[in-house]
Amino acid sequence: MKQIIINIPEETQMINLNILITGDQVDVKHDGDQLQPDQIINEVCRYMQVTPEKLKSKLRHNRITRARKLAMYSLRMNTRLSFTEIGNNMNRNHSTVITALRQTNNWIETHYQPFEREFRHIQRRMEDLKIQNQKNADLLVTTGVTEETQR
Numbered sequence: 001m002k003q004i005i006i007n008i009p010e011e012t013q014m015i016n017l018n019i020l021i022t023g024d025q026v027d028v029k030h031d032g033d034q035l036q037p038d039q040i041i042n043e044v045c046r047y048m049q050v051t052p053e054k055l056k057s058k059l060r061h062n063r064i065t066r067a068r069k070l071a072m073y074s075l076r077m078n079t080r081l082s083f084t085e086i087g088n089n090m091n092r093n094h095s096t097v098i099t100a101l102r103q104t105n106n107w108i109e110t111h112y113q114p115f116e117r118e119f120r121h122i123q124r125r126m127e128d129l130k131i132q133n134q135k136n137a138d139l140l141v142t143t144g145v146t147e148e149t150q151r
Helices: 037-048 062-078 083-090 094-109 113-144
Strands: 002-006 017-022 025-030 145-149
Touching (some): 037 062, 037 113, 062 094, 062 113, 083 094, 094 113
Antiparallel strands (some): 002 145
């Protein structure tokens, strides 16, 4: 019987692992450079000083709606989520996501300064998070996965 033991540091975010065991060989692959929706939403909320609950609520205050659109746009740019999946993460339907993405694209095309500044900051932070996720995943794969064989 083979047993895989995985030690995950407490500060590690969620990482998807694919483990293939063939005979005596263990092959581990990860998608550590992928961001999770909660990471993006939490970072947008932190920067925009909005709680995740308010971001996902029906409130329509300017700061909250701009943060919501920024989160949707960041989710689209930094994940492989569909419009429906983004909507599910934001308590919205897919058509609301499409409308928000059209507006944010318009803001980018017209160089709307507040959004450009916010988006640049969030994108820099997303790149930092991707690097940290990759380091955590590499550390996990190289030092945290051990194999014990029991007979």
